[in-house]
Amino acid sequence: MEEHPADRGGKHPLMRMFLIGAIASAIGVAAGLAIDWFPTDATSSADSIDTLYDVLVIVSVPIFVLVMTVAIYSVTRFRARPGDKSDGAPIHGNARLEVIWVLVPTIIVSVLAAYAWIVLDDVEAKKDNELIVDVYGQQFTWRFDYPNPGGGAKPVKRANQLWLPKDRPVYFRIHTDDVIHSFWVPQFRLKSDAVPGLTTRVRVTPDKVGSYQVVCTELCGLGHATMRQTVRVVEQADFQAWARRGGKTGGGAGAPAAGGQEGPQG
């Protein structure tokens, strides 16, 4: 019943397709990796997340190319000539092929899932000497409390900018005063909803000095699109000075005082 499916496709159609597919995959993977997908990475965990994404690109491109190659090849090779009313080969299936395309994808996704789990555990691991920051979302701004900023500073209340010391692990406890918001700093790669009735938690270790933005990513009403707040990752000493000022910006730090709306671009 089963004939070799390549009979009608020229001398070595499978080999030719394989070659075309391999070249296209290589080009696709190169292009996928060349694209600068992510914003700056500013945390220690960003690297492993970006690498995970690159692995996904490397695995995905050949799969897409495989589908495209077979589709385009079939359409050009087996296209009916005008007026051709014949039927194709009555092939009903091929158990071996079907087993292969059940097993191979199962293995690929299982391995990817295991890898992703390892990265997740690593990213979310508890670290020593964490700086605790309470994040409060409200329509349509963010504010930040530091119960114990360290360095002899008193607790900082209601800071309107998020200042973080470079290279110190931070433990965010996220709250909301009204509806659901979502706390996201794209350069940190991490995100968590601020949920009424719950405290959600996120850990990061900023490792690049700079100015970024908190972006609200859960639709929260009229001002959702402009619910932004400045994040500043600074050297330890600058952070301590800021904390001792009670979380007031300005005074030589060169940062414009951010209101409830637009902060400077990161």
Next chain:
Amino acid sequence: MTMAARLRAPGWYRAALSLPIGLGVAFAIVCGVRALYGWDPIVDGDAIATVAMISIPIAFLIGIGCFDYWFRWASGAPTIPEDHSGHGATRWQDYFRVNTDHKVIGIQYIVTTFFFFIIGGLLAMIMRAELAAPGQQFVDPNTFNGLFSVHASLMIFLFIIPVFAGIANYVIPLMIGAPDMAFPRLNALSFWMLPTAGILMIASFFSPGGAFATGWTAYAPLSTETPLGQTFFNVAVQFAGASSIATALNFLVTIITMRAPGMTFWRMPLLVWANFTTSLLVVIATPFIAGSQFMVLLDRALGTDFFNAAQGGDVVMYQHVFWFYSHPAVYIMMLPGFGIISEVISTNARKPVFGYRMMAFSLMAIVLLGFTVWAHHMFVSGMFSWLRVPMMLTTMLIAVPTGIKIFSWLATLWRGVIHLTTPMLFALGFITMFTLGGISGVVLAVIPVDIHVSDTYFVVAHIHYVLFGGSVFTIFAGIYHWFPKMTGRMYDETLGRAHFWMSFVFFNLTFGPMHLVGVDGMPRRVADYAEEFATLNAVISISSFIFGLSFLIFLYNMIASWRHGPKAAANPWRAHTLEWQVSSPPPVFNFDEVPTVVGGPYEYGVPGAVHGVFKEPAKERAVAGAGASE
């Protein structure tokens, strides 16, 4: 007919009269209850509007005549003997009344849902105009939030889900050799609930405070606090959901009990399998979204505290219940399309569907797995964290049955005799675009990546690859494929090809770049965005306008061909399934004689193979298997 008689008979006059009666009922209930409790003011506009949204549509359905037969029966009055006068269409007016013919209902569904598709598309065009540049151009943030909320709701609840029900309504009874659906009156009621739901959604734009503006996801507690427009969504979803459930029950009973002799489950065309499995999903899952929206409605209207955290309410529970429906809903919007693609590819490649049984099993696998993945929408929601990894794995495993389908379609192409008709082009376009959507779905399942791209434009890109490049391409394939059967006319191939290529190219230019802006940090559901995303958004907007224009080619082709197209033969595609063995369009009761099914539906190339036979020897019908001698 006298005016009094017109107002008593089912139809548009009585429906028009019923509208003020519905409003009066709402007024009486609200004012009566408020007076009894001594609440002030007794006449409360929002409360009356809320009740009226339920009472007016029900009054309309009674007025137009959906319940006449049942009311007479229930009240013990002598029922009117069925003379089939409510069945079939001989003039265009017959499409505008309660009709029990599944073919009429199918066309009613398809035309109605395409009307809402156009409205939803126009809303998207306004959005893209606003997003063409940063800052505020045309609409204020509240209107913008309303635009994307109504856009998504119309596309999901009033287009993709019901248009598949419309195509299946027309085709399934014919495919299984049945004279009609199992419950023709319920079928009519299902249809008439749809425009009701759609009009409610659109009407929300005229309510004080604007349209519902919390997205189609309507997360509480935002949705319990926003103005009256939200109630339109809560109620519209009930009507659309009830319509969906009733139709799914109808399909299940029809497919289980009304197959022609010899049509075993393993001889059913895959479109029948697809709608069988879709109907299972609808019946099991849809009550959950109905429940979630009733709870929001009760929080809003009666002051319950389901989602009020301060009173012990649980806002994460809303998301669990919502996604327990809305993830399976993705498959409700996809499985019928899988069925269409199997029909189109096997017919146009002149080959049996490769691995037919695995194709059916993979549908069942998707139904089962589809119920085990809902929380992948909630990786950043603050839910209990242990659930994330198992849901990541199940989500990624759905790629396996989906992959079976893709590979089997490719294997069906292999060594076929491929005719690149318009439906075939859309089927091939679907395979490539849906593969991309599936791949970005796996990317989204990977928790550490999802945490970054959750609620960004990456998600917008993904769902449009799945729902437009996926579902809508299959809808176009299906409409072109069965257009000759439904209208008795041929569509124009040149225009069909132009429609395909224009929409294929500009679909990709519209939604492809959204992956980039999403990963780079642009959140979704925003009317304004940072300067750094300006260039790509301008590209997206311009592409989207051309993409939108491509639909006009389709619209012109359909209307012009329906009116003036060349007459279609019974079986222009030389297909084997039963719907092609009767005239185009089919007789009122489908089959003058019931066919007997003696073989599989796709036996192309098998010498002498036959799917269905008709006893009457005088008519030499183009029965299945004729392909071998052609």
